[in-house]
Every structure is written in C-alpha cells, then in structure tokens.
Amino acid sequence: MAESSNARIYRLWMTIQDVLGDAAQWPMNIKRLFWTRGIRQWGRTMLAAFVWTNGLNPEILFEWIDALQLCRDGSGVQHFRALFRMFTEGRYSRSLYAWDLTNRRYEYLVFSATVILIFICAYIFQVLNVTADGWFGFVLSTVQLSS
Secondary structure, three states: OOOOHHHHHHHHHHHHHHHHOOHHHOOHHHHHHOOOOOOOHHHHHHHHHHHHHHOOOHHHHHHHHHHHOOOOOHHHHHHHHHHHHHHHOOOOOOOOEEEEOOOOEEEEOOOOHHHHHHHHHHHHHHHHOOOHHHHHHHHHHHHHHHO
C-alpha cells in the first residue's frame, strides 16, 4: 500500500528531527523555511547552509522538498544541488555561516571530515537510489556496529 502524503511528511519530519535534534532548538527563521512553499533564493541558501553545518543528508532534504513542494519548479531544486556542490568544493567556507546545533552558535561553513563522509555516503545512496529511511537505517546500523 502506498504511503499517504501526510504520512510521508510526518515520517520525513521525524527523520529530520532524529538527525538534527528537536526543532524547538532550531532558529525560528530556519524552522519557518522548512515549511515555506515557493522558497526563494536567499531562503534556499540559508536552509542549505543550515543543513550542511548540521550534517543532514541532502537527499533527505530533497525528499522533504519533494513531499512539501517547497520549490515551484526544477530550478529551485537545481539551486539546492548547486549550493551543496559548491559547499563540497569549499566555496563559501568563510563567507556563509549557519547556526550549529551542537555548539549552539553560528559557525562558518568549514569543510570538515564529518561533512566529507556524509556527502560521500549521500552520493553513494543517491546512485543506489536509497530513500531517507534506508539512509537512517544505515546510520543506525553503523552506530550499533561501532559500539
């Protein structure tokens, strides 16, 4: 049986919060952007920077964008993809910053080993066409194996 759109949205929202932490701890403007349809250029940049800084797999974000139809057309999604590609290349590492939930302060988009690992995994799962649930299950099994 196919998952209803409300169930999909709920599942993705819970997955996002499982990875990033309780949304009550997020900056209000970022929380609002997660629910804003027709998100514009600066909003996409802020949301991508927040996701990058806090280690959310971009593929989960892309599923979220698709579920809520946050972008009016494909150009918005392409903008998100271009931003993540530029972040991966190290661009904007000292000109953009976002709220870091772990350190509870704004941090520049510094290129770290953790971020490299996350995006390598994201690319692999994109190639293998793995959903957010598959990604989260992989992370949980990896954590359990290393414990």
